[in-house]
Amino acid sequence: MKRERGERPIKPRIPEKTVTRLSIYLRCVEAFIADGMSTVSSQQLAERFGLNSALVRKDLAYFGQFGVRGLGYYTEGLKQNLERILGLNQEWGVALVGLGNLGSALLNYRGFQQRGFRISVVFDTDASKVGRRIGSIPVCHVEKIVPILKRRRIKMGIITVPAGAAQAVADQLVTTGINAILNFAPTQLTVPKGVKVQNVDLSVMLKTLSFYTSRSSRVTRAR
Amino acid sequence: MKRERGERPIKPRIPEKTVTRLSIYLRCVEAFIADGMSTVSSQQLAERFGLNSALVRKDLAYFGQFGVRGLGYYTEGLKQNLERILGLNQEWGVALVGLGNLGSALLNYRGFQQRGFRISVVFDTDASKVGRRIGSIPVCHVEKIVPILKRRRIKMGIITVPAGAAQAVADQLVTTGINAILNFAPTQLTVPKGVKVQNVDLSVMLKTLSFYTSRSSRVTRAR
């Protein structure tokens, strides 16, 4: 990224696919560290997922020059850089909305806590659940989302309510100034531009699998 | 798709993104049917997700000429075509491997049954779970995957075991001739070419959200 003296640095838009791959590189670097390697090349990183090494270098180069020519990347340094870039060097308070089967499973999911994601409040509409505590986490009524979240510094929400209720919940979360939503409801959420939504649509994924399954059965039969 | 007499029809490779969108079009068409509409245009479909109408037409045109010029698509006909294309006009037997929190949640998840996905056998290694039945669904030991699945016509598997065990489970599923795997373990599975894997990597998704959250906090602070 060469530029003349006095020019502003150009901030290139970072493709979402790059961000997704950063997490994967991080996981991979951690594996290399566990194997006792102190450096790793873009080629070695790429091989683990069938990616191109130039892509790995390009992805990393969006954020700085982390490598050493002729040597590769120091695993420890790369790990720390990736954690910093991904915002994993801090704790995130998370609100979970919807304490059904899926919500309960996520609440118990170790993967969250491990990476500094703390579900610190849960919301539901079911009177038999509201008012209880799960461990130290209070279960509150969905109507209280705005007042409760305004008092806390929570920037991420997880939606595990039925499709019909999801948009209303998202609207409330947005009102409280949340930045990111992980949405498990099978519906397209409409949110303002600054809010990032990740959809985990099991129903769409299953249909995609169904497509490929019926295709390969068809091919098999045809032979 | 014009071609000379006698030429073979060219089967274009269908982009995975197209397949994903088909499921979304189906959901949308169902909503339009519920609203009592008998036809729908590519423009109307596109608007619901901020897509381009040409993309909708192109996606559908991979599979045939379903539309009527000047009119649009008959909602009922399109629904049936999409269901046929996606293989949703039949039941799929599904094997679930891993009866932890997430596995249990999926087992209870209504969305599966609704679309003809029947989890008909569950596998785990935990001696306290193996041998039990959940409703009519038997819980068997993971060691029995190959003999049990060989006797049944199961073409899809869901993996909800820890990352370390996932590849071994995938290998076993592949041995039984499975076509598609929905993988919740945070690890890259290696499978033969004919097998389709959909990864649902919660850990990667959370990290992506964390990236955007910390970015927008940074931007906010900078102002």
Add this chain to the structure above:
DNA sequence: TAGATTGTTAATCGATTAACAATC
């Protein structure tokens, strides 16, 4: 027939890959 909308080709855009000078 006039208006609308498809199916499809050509243009555009964005992401991936190849290639290579810089440099450890």
Add this chain to the structure above:
DNA sequence: TAGATTGTTAATCGATTAACAATC
């Protein structure tokens, strides 16, 4: 120094969009 590997530019590839003839 010679070999290796980065960071980056240019070429390629694939997906999206614009445009429009075909046609209901």
